[in-house]
Amino acid sequence: MTIYSHSEADTAGAGALLARRLKPGQVCALYGELGAGKTAFVRGAAAALGCGARVSSPTFTIVNEYPGDVSVFHFDMYRLASSDELFDIGWEDYLRRDGISFVEWSENVEDAIPPEAVRVRIEKTGETERRITVTGGDGE
Numbered sequence: 001m002t003i004y005s006h007s008e009a010d011t012a013g014a015g016a017l018l019a020r021r022l023k024p025g026q027v028c029a030l031y032g033e034l035g036a037g038k039t040a041f042v043r044g045a046a047a048a049l050g051c052g053a054r055v056s057s058p059t060f061t062i063v064n065e066y067p068g069d070v071s072v073f074h075f076d077m078y079r080l081a082s083s084d085e086l087f088d089i090g091w092e093d094y095l096r097r098d099g100i101s102f103v104e105w106s107e108n109v110e111d112a113i114p115p116e117a118v119r120v121r122i123e124k125t126g127e128t129e130r131r132i133t134v135t136g137g138d139g140e
């Protein structure tokens with residue numbers, strides 16, 4: 001599935017659309033450069049899942065939890081050099097829990113991403129234009 005976004009709100013809307021198709025326990029791995037719109041995408045997803053709090057970047061904490069109709073675990077792997085450091089934060093425990101994990105900078109921990117994860121690539125194609133490509137999961 002490919003979505004063309006023309007604004008931050010569009011990208012959040014894409015996140016909301018996808019979130020309604022995800023199930024607890026699933027992982028959504030996000031890829032894309034700085035400022036691509038990964039956090040905007042997760043913000044829309046979390047809102048659609050009934051998480052009341054506004055999602056912000058977890059850069060200083062690696063993971064933020066948002067309770068909702070379905071809980072959202074929002075990871076930012078930007079500062080991680082490898083997946084080795086994931087053991088310290090209980091990555092495997094998160095995957096076993098009944099929430100949906102959204103993972104920014106999945107590039108940095110590729111070997112820890114489950115093969116069945118849904119993968120979302122966000123590419124900057126202009127100042128406010130983004131191409132969002134969703135693969136994996138049961139979507140296609």
Ligand SMILES: Nc1ncnc2c1ncn2[C@@H]1O[C@H](COP(=O)(O)OP(=O)(O)OP(=O)(O)O)[C@@H](O)[C@H]1O
Nearest residue numbers: 005006007008011034035036037038039040128130
């Ligand atoms: N179509 C668009 N979709 C998403 N964001 C957009 C779009 N057009 C412009 N923007 C801007 O790009 C920025 C995206 O920021 P965001 O924090 O979501 O990116 P990110 O991929 O999470 O970056 P980082 O790697 O730093 O975490 C925001 O400032 C947003 O306003």
Ligand SMILES: [Mg+2]
Nearest residue numbers: 038039057104
């Ligand atoms: Mg971000």
